[in-house]
Amino acid sequence: MPDKSSKIQDPGVGASYQHKTKRIINPDGSFNVKRVGTLNIINDAYHWLITIPWAPFIAVVTSVILATNFVYALVYLIIGVEHISGVQPSGYLMDDFISALFFSVQTFTTVGYGAMAPIGNLTSLIASLEAFNGLLLSAFSTGILYGRFSRPISKIKFSQTALLTPYKNTKYDSIQFRVVNKRANTLLNIRASVYLSINAKSQQPGEFRLKRDFYDLSLERSSIMFLPLTWTIVHIIDENSPLYGINLKELVDRQTEMLITLNGFDETFGQDTYTYFSYFASEFEENKKFIRNFTVDNNGDIILNVDDVHMTEDL
Amino acid sequence: MPDKSSKIQDPGVGASYQHKTKRIINPDGSFNVKRVGTLNIINDAYHWLITIPWAPFIAVVTSVILATNFVYALVYLIIGVEHISGVQPSGYLMDDFISALFFSVQTFTTVGYGAMAPIGNLTSLIASLEAFNGLLLSAFSTGILYGRFSRPISKIKFSQTALLTPYKNTKYDSIQFRVVNKRANTLLNIRASVYLSINAKSQQPGEFRLKRDFYDLSLERSSIMFLPLTWTIVHIIDENSPLYGINLKELVDRQTEMLITLNGFDETFGQDTYTYFSYFASEFEENKKFIRNFTVDNNGDIILNVDDVHMTEDL
Amino acid sequence: MPDKSSKIQDPGVGASYQHKTKRIINPDGSFNVKRVGTLNIINDAYHWLITIPWAPFIAVVTSVILATNFVYALVYLIIGVEHISGVQPSGYLMDDFISALFFSVQTFTTVGYGAMAPIGNLTSLIASLEAFNGLLLSAFSTGILYGRFSRPISKIKFSQTALLTPYKNTKYDSIQFRVVNKRANTLLNIRASVYLSINAKSQQPGEFRLKRDFYDLSLERSSIMFLPLTWTIVHIIDENSPLYGINLKELVDRQTEMLITLNGFDETFGQDTYTYFSYFASEFEENKKFIRNFTVDNNGDIILNVDDVHMTEDL
Amino acid sequence: MPDKSSKIQDPGVGASYQHKTKRIINPDGSFNVKRVGTLNIINDAYHWLITIPWAPFIAVVTSVILATNFVYALVYLIIGVEHISGVQPSGYLMDDFISALFFSVQTFTTVGYGAMAPIGNLTSLIASLEAFNGLLLSAFSTGILYGRFSRPISKIKFSQTALLTPYKNTKYDSIQFRVVNKRANTLLNIRASVYLSINAKSQQPGEFRLKRDFYDLSLERSSIMFLPLTWTIVHIIDENSPLYGINLKELVDRQTEMLITLNGFDETFGQDTYTYFSYFASEFEENKKFIRNFTVDNNGDIILNVDDVHMTEDL
Structure with a gap:
């Protein structure tokens, strides 16, 4: 059973702002922060x-x-x-x-x-x-x-969108995304953490304050032992979820962002590796589900195309 | 006391298939997955x-x-x-x-x-x-x-077969396998995880569906501090075990596979290492037990032949 | 909810002395210990x-x-x-x-x-x-x-002083300090531990014995996933805190020192790094609070000057 | 509060023997096991x-x-x-x-x-x-x-003997040993594990069987954050201890051995290091206590002679 989602302090990315900001993590995996006064090239x-x-x-x-x-x-x-x-x-x-x-x-x-x-x-x-x-x-x-x-750099491919989709045969929705290892090696002991950043609700309906709330999202399963195929990471939007009762439009309005870190042991480098990534509200998608992206050939071999991590179909 | 065994989601190896597949992990330790679209040689x-x-x-x-x-x-x-x-x-x-x-x-x-x-x-x-x-x-x-x-590669030798054998003086059976370090060095802080993959039971007796169920098997002892000799890893098939009440023939029919990861600190490389291995149902053996594979010579020295990790005798 | 603070044994730095000692960790991060008989240059x-x-x-x-x-x-x-x-x-x-x-x-x-x-x-x-x-x-x-x-060396900058300052809208005080990464890279999975060293209270008021007590201070949040901006580490001085009811003068008299270790994964080196630091009672400050040290420019980019980690204002 | 000591399975060093064996870990830190059939020089x-x-x-x-x-x-x-x-x-x-x-x-x-x-x-x-x-x-x-x-090799010096000595002002005895870092660097996040190997009691008083029992000994404190001075590791022999009520002579007769692993982060190598060591019953000593092995000079500097880790005095 997953831990309950919980509201958390600023996880190191800033909570209140003078005016509207961009997303926290860019699609290329860098943070949307310009840092001044860091060590110069000589010292670093x-x-x-x-x-x-x-x-x-x-x-x-x-x-x-x-x-x-x-x-x-x-x-x-x-x-x-x-x-x-x-x-x-x-x-x-x-x-x-x-x-x-x-x-x-x-x-x-x-x-x-x-x-x-x-x-x-x-x-x-x-x-x-x-x-x-x-x-x-x-x-x-x-x-x-x-x-x-x-340098141990893992090359994890994330599905292009995160899906807002019903969870199995339950009455709950879930948010799901899928990952695959782009390298030809095997990752072991992979763990995922997902934070939610969502602008605080203002008193006036339709308006939102320049203050972010952060939540640690519970996951249906937060670690797996190896990753030869793909892994679908699922947050169930039940009564304990900070996303409960919020529709996609409101998520976009409140500049919701899902911040993800994945870490695992890379057998090539013999070391732990970390990847971070985010889905901004505009990358959430409704009425879709992920479909099986591997096939079994006549020899009983499983064939996986890593580019098919994105494969979805309409509900 | 070990944790209870529990049914788990797909641990990253795929759960449902169009038709019969081979084992998940090959005897050489590779996964039975052909991945297409991974990084090419230039990029990797x-x-x-x-x-x-x-x-x-x-x-x-x-x-x-x-x-x-x-x-x-x-x-x-x-x-x-x-x-x-x-x-x-x-x-x-x-x-x-x-x-x-x-x-x-x-x-x-x-x-x-x-x-x-x-x-x-x-x-x-x-x-x-x-x-x-x-x-x-x-x-x-x-x-x-x-x-x-x-590259820190551990060289763990696993016993050729996993034994379905009574557990000590209890009424329970157990499944046991034994490991030894083929290197001349010492491994420290070794931890084992064992997953069970077993085809789901169909409604028609004797037939099994093309869907795998996965379980995290509880172990009598899941970690040891050092491994100078051999380590026998034991899952007790008590009422909480997903294997309870299933005979060897059914295990074979349901294409049961035991997926194992071992990790530990390798004192030569100063790093953690991982090994994965599996026993397919055809490698389970009944009516045997592991026997002591070391001797004590007249000086009180313990002599271990690493090839004797396989040594069993009839019950 | 943080763990409770607890009194602990000597954490490896010595508890009783013949006469007054200096601080335990110097401002440059070295320990105030001269060690004799360590390995000579040839052996090390x-x-x-x-x-x-x-x-x-x-x-x-x-x-x-x-x-x-x-x-x-x-x-x-x-x-x-x-x-x-x-x-x-x-x-x-x-x-x-x-x-x-x-x-x-x-x-x-x-x-x-x-x-x-x-x-x-x-x-x-x-x-x-x-x-x-x-x-x-x-x-x-x-x-x-x-x-x-x-060699994976993290370069963490600590705020010049630790603040004794009210905790949000509660009746409690707190002790707070702030850290920033001086490197241009990102640290991941950062964890903080804070020990308190305080001279034992003597029977005679105003006098203190040459014996240190040690406490493991509970933190409002003891780990964060990444550190692109700054992180304010907070110990709440509630009824469970060893600092409860002690004013700044007494902290100075009793040669109080806050010993800190921070560790995290450095994405440049692909390894864990540790930093240790301490605040001596003379570096505690009252009636101040940390202020936001980043700005958002017109593009929505966050600008952080790492030297502003020290920025405080009067309450 | 420490965990309770618990009886454990063979921790990988063998439990029953044909005849008397030597100690498990030699004073030089090697295991008393001759392994045959390990990889030859070409392969390793x-x-x-x-x-x-x-x-x-x-x-x-x-x-x-x-x-x-x-x-x-x-x-x-x-x-x-x-x-x-x-x-x-x-x-x-x-x-x-x-x-x-x-x-x-x-x-x-x-x-x-x-x-x-x-x-x-x-x-x-x-x-x-x-x-x-x-x-x-x-x-x-x-x-x-x-x-x-x-290669990250920690150089930990252990006190020559382990002391069987009263625990503070309690009615209990304890077993204590002391460690110091021989290198000039600092170890961080040091954790200790102590196993007890003791020959099983036979039915005939005075005779002991060729079978070892193993226990995981609880420690008063099993980890410290840094080790600039020395660390005294203490097991309290209370009612829960497998050593309770056993005198030194019996410990010797039953070929008792205390197996120790210490691991910590070495700031020079930026990696975890492990040390293992053992005290055989003949290296247990009674009626002694460890004494402070550092001094404070007139500048308030602490002077530690690493060779003084052995310093004891009669009770």
């Missing part, structure tokens, strides 16, 4: 480097490597390319810089063919520093790359 | 690279390295091998390609003897790219290798 | 290397690398620099040492231009060792660097 | 490489590297050292082998000075393989080294 570099998308990440890494090699090349140029064996000063600055740059790269990557090699103490010293610099950046990149790959 | 590369077996993994890595070096060799060949010092164009394409390939390898691995070295800007530029490419792949491989090694 | 090297600040860490690594290269250079010098191709013994010890040092660096970093190369078995042997040594240190540094970066 | 290599002590680990790594280089050197020798530039065949097998070995090392480490370089396709091919081989081993070693360092 690792976080930044492992969370930015791949395209800017590659751009940053390439830029750092290029800039480093340009600076070293410039230093070799200033010392004079005649201090690099195998290089004849050409009299043209650009040509000399290019030679210095190739020497820099051969040093930085520690490929060190030797066709170019440092002559004299100063060039040798700079080249020594650059070789260490290259090793360090290599160590650093290895760590960051591993950090990016091994 | 890390997962794929750390979960494929070693043989294909090595084949993939070798292929990528070979292909990369062939492509670079081809580029050097197109530019002309006369731009690699120490190489005399032979007039034979194959010989020149082989020379270019060795130069490519010496650059990619950053071994850079220097007997071959780039001449001219274009070859130097390509060689620079290749050296960075080699470093990157090296960083990448280090991370993937570590990811493969450090 | 990894811990030491990943927890020292960056400046000494870089100094240590640089010193180790420099020292290693100096030692190898010295060995080459003793063998004789004439055993390094491309080096002419200069007759000056310093010049020869510098040549040996550059050869050492080119070997250690595996850049190996080849303009300098070992001649003879002894120099070749030492150079072989040094190259392996370089690879080893590189592997080691990669691991340590990754260990430093990937 | 990572576990083996990260858990063997440093001395054999270094010996293994050195041997693998040496053996690899010897094999490659042998291959170069068989092909003929005249295919290595800079090497003149000496006519002496040993000298040629040594030259081949140095070439091998310069290739394997990718130092590649170039004073020696491969001549001809076969030698170039072998050298290419060796360079990749070197990179692979380097990647591998980096991962293993990191795995060894980052």
Whole structure:
């Protein structure tokens, strides 16, 4: 038997506002909060480097490597390319810089063919520093790359809409949504929490105050042991539910939002993962029900198309 | 005292089917579900690279390295091998390609003897790219290798059969199976969950519907602190058990399956690990009991053969 | 409804003293305990290397690398620099040492231009060792660097003071403090525990014994699911509270300290993190309340300045 | 209030024996069980490489590297050292082998000075393989080294003896032991579990059967939030205790053993750690009590000597 739904304090997202706000959690899973004064990139570099998308990440890494090699090349140029064996000063600055740059790269990557090699103490010293610099950046990149790959991110797909639909053969309605694992692996020990955010009722009918009430919604079943297929998460709108007696229009008017966290053990990463998501009132749907989204083939194998998590039919 | 067994909703494996299905969890621990539309290899590369077996993994890595070096060799060949010092164009394409390939390898691995070295800007530029490419792949491989090694996988051996056998000196039967840790390390804080999947009873005796019922089976003891020897997991078939009054033939007819998850803390990896397994009705056995599978030698040392986890004797 | 506050045994910080002590947890989050006889650096090297600040860490690594290269250079010098191709013994010890040092660096970093190369078995042997040594240190540094970066450290900012302030519209006082996440990421499933340390009351009024009593303070809400904004943690000083009927002056006299641990799941690191903090009686403040520290802009976006976690106003 | 102690099933360590056994957990924390048929080194290599002590680990790594280089050197020798530039065949097998070995090392480490370089396709091919081989081993070693360092091992020191001593001002005895963290870091959220193993009482007074009974001992306090000082773990021997009315001699006769697991969050590694330990009856002591093992200096700083965890005094 599920726990009773209960009214709760602000769960960390803010309860009263000067004027109308947007939804709390955006469809992409980010919170609709702009935070100022957080740690800057220097103090939070690792976080930044492992969370930015791949395209800017590659751009940053390439830029750092290029800039480093340009600076070293410039230093070799200033010392004079005649201090690099195998290089004849050409009299043209650009040509000399290019030679210095190739020497820099051969040093930085520690490929060190030797066709170019440092002559004299100063060039040798700079080249020594650059070789260490290259090793360090290599160590650093290895760590960051591993950090990016091994971040345990679950990829849960939620049904596009949450359904307001009768609960089995009872007199109650329920609100239901369905999830599926987009990865090819198995999630274990998956738990769901659902909060409801709903604007408080005002004294004047039809008007609603700029104050949110929060409820912890009870679930028919709040955890499952594994998720090879899909999981339909159900809140029964019985007399104990904060949604009891509220129609869809009022839910929309009161800017209702259902905030969801799912966490489970990801067998690929060997770690717990969290996903958060929300359904805004405009994503609630009536007069539909979820239909079975898997088939059994002639061998007795179950076939599941993960995109069919959305599949509903009219009641 | 164990919790009471209870009927539960579909625990994420599907409850009703068009026609007869196979078992839910295969003997190798995989789920009997074919999932379509999951993330492709590009989007889920890390997962794929750390979960494929070693043989294909090595084949993939070798292929990528070979292909990369062939492509670079081809580029050097197109530019002309006369731009690699120490190489005399032979007039034979194959010989020149082989020379270019060795130069490519010496650059990619950053071994850079220097007997071959780039001449001219274009070859130097390509060689620079290749050296960075080699470093990157090296960083990448280090991370993937570590990811493969450090994935916390517990290796639990389950007894070949689950026994339907009288419980101690009571009037009740029980269903029992036994587990042992195949690794040489110690598992801590091990917890077991057992679900029962059994086809619903039809109105016509002898026929069963294509609908599964699920139960959370109560266990005599559902967790232990450490597992140096073996652990016999016991469900007592008392009046509260969904198995009460059902004989082995009916269990087979109703395609009964016992779904098991075990999780515990692996002291080698410092992380929690999960194992799942199932016994299908055809793997239930009657009139047997597990026997002690360890001996005490003359020094008072306990000797355990992990393969003896299966050891049973007739009642 | 929160659990009742309860008196507890010494929670691991010491209860009776010979004379007056300082606070238990310093403002920087360290414990006010000097521990003698802990593992030395050799036995606890990894811990030491990943927890020292960056400046000494870089100094240590640089010193180790420099020292290693100096030692190898010295060995080459003793063998004789004439055993390094491309080096002419200069007759000056310093010049020869510098040549040996550059050869050492080119070997250690595996850049190996080849303009300098070992001649003879002894120099070749030492150079072989040094190259392996370089690879080893590189592997080691990669691991340590990754260990430093990937340590999951949450950066929670606590309000400067804890407020002794009336609880909503009740007759009770409460003690409140507020927290915010300084990182740009989201913390999930955050839980708070608050212990109270207060010197025992003596028989003589106005005097207090050198013995601390500890209480587990009940909280209005001890966990939240996510923390995009701020979280105000509240202990209600009702009849069950150990703080009931004690004024601020007495709290100061009895060296009251509120010990706090916060833990939550950090989505960047994919791991649980812990923060501990304390408010000493001198950091309790009366006749203030926390005020809303976020604004809503015209787009309906919520703007939060993390530094405003301290914002209070007079009652 | 602590839970009641309760008799439990075999907690995974075996209950009945053919003849007398040794203690269950050895003083070094290992279980007194010899396991046969566990995974061999090939199948459990990572576990083996990260858990063997440093001395054999270094010996293994050195041997693998040496053996690899010897094999490659042998291959170069068989092909003929005249295919290595800079090497003149000496006519002496040993000298040629040594030259081949140095070439091998310069290739394997990718130092590649170039004073020696491969001549001809076969030698170039072998050298290419060796360079990749070197990179692979380097990647591998980096991962293993990191795995060894980052394994979260808590270093908890237990008092040498467990004390059978009166509990405060009550009429009850208690059994007490004390723990301290040997590392310089802080453990958080530490939980203790204590099992009692005691041979069953036989019908003949003075004789005891070869059957162990197990009990889950209730603790006065089973968890603490942090452990900057020491923690005294106490089981009160009241009427509910399985130890009630048993004197020390009988405990020894019945081969009593107290099995302990401690787990907590290690702030260095950011992970949970487990320690297990046991007190055998011969390590129980009467008529003693633990005394305060820290002092407060004139600055009000608390000084703790971790070795003083053993400090007791006569009652």
